[in-house]
Amino acid sequence: MPLVRQVRRQRGLALLAKQNGLRLTRQRRLLFSILESAQTHLNAKQLLAEAQKFDPGIDQVTIYRNLAVLKRLGVVDELDLLHLKGDQHYYEARQVRAHSHVACLRCGKVFEFYTPAMKAMNQALAKECGFEVSFSRIEIGGYCAECRKKGDQKREMSDPSREHPEARGEPRHAAHGKP
Numbered sequence: 001m002p003l004v005r006q007v008r009r010q011r012g013l014a015l016l017a018k019q020n021g022l023r024l025t026r027q028r029r030l031l032f033s034i035l036e037s038a039q040t041h042l043n044a045k046q047l048l049a050e051a052q053k054f055d056p057g058i059d060q061v062t063i064y065r066n067l068a069v070l071k072r073l074g075v076v077d078e079l080d081l082l083h084l085k086g087d088q089h090y091y092e093a094r095q096v097r098a099h100s101h102v103a104c105l106r107c108g109k110v111f112e113f114y115t116p117a118m119k120a121m122n123q124a125l126a127k128e129c130g131f132e133v134s135f136s137r138i139e140i141g142g143y144c145a146e147c148r149k150k151g152d153q154k155r156e157m158s159d160p161s162r163e164h165p166e167a168r169g170e171p172r173h174a175a176h177g178k179p
Helices: 013-019 026-037 044-054 060-072 116-129 145-150 152-158 172-176
Strands: 076-079 090-093 099-104 110-113 137-142
Touching: 013 026, 026 044, 026 060, 026 090, 044 060, 060 076, 076 137
Parallel strands: 099 137
Antiparallel strands: 076 090, 099 110
16 A cells, blocks of 8 residues: 655755745754654644754744744645544645545544545646646545454444544534534
8 A cells, every 4th residue: 555655755844945935943944854754643742742852942832833834835734634533633744745644433543645546636626627736635534454353343333422423424523513
């Protein structure tokens, strides 16, 4: 199964940010380094903890302020990963090519998947709708092979209160009390 790790940006965030006119502070360089070397998607709290290992003076406000700037520039993507762990948001360096995030609704395992079909979808949007795609992101929920082997899917299906809201056909925000 092709994973996106093969196309992750390696030390390209600083250059991308600089090309967009962003000043490269020591703290931004540190944040870039953490995001580029991360083997998983990190939330703001995890980013702060990693950053404080190298710069104990960095604070939560600095992390959030920089994430907002980097998202606006299109250098960093904010993900909700199907809200598997509540309302937490995760961050990753904007990837070289579009990929999907696949999440197990039982165990919460998340992995990235690339298929040429995503590129074809973007091209079809451009051709058929005249839409210029800047980026695309797809999240897919289901059950991983390990959970299916254990038979957990059947138990989860028999207790709808434990299953992810979207798998029950509810709107995304229903579980969070949002309209």
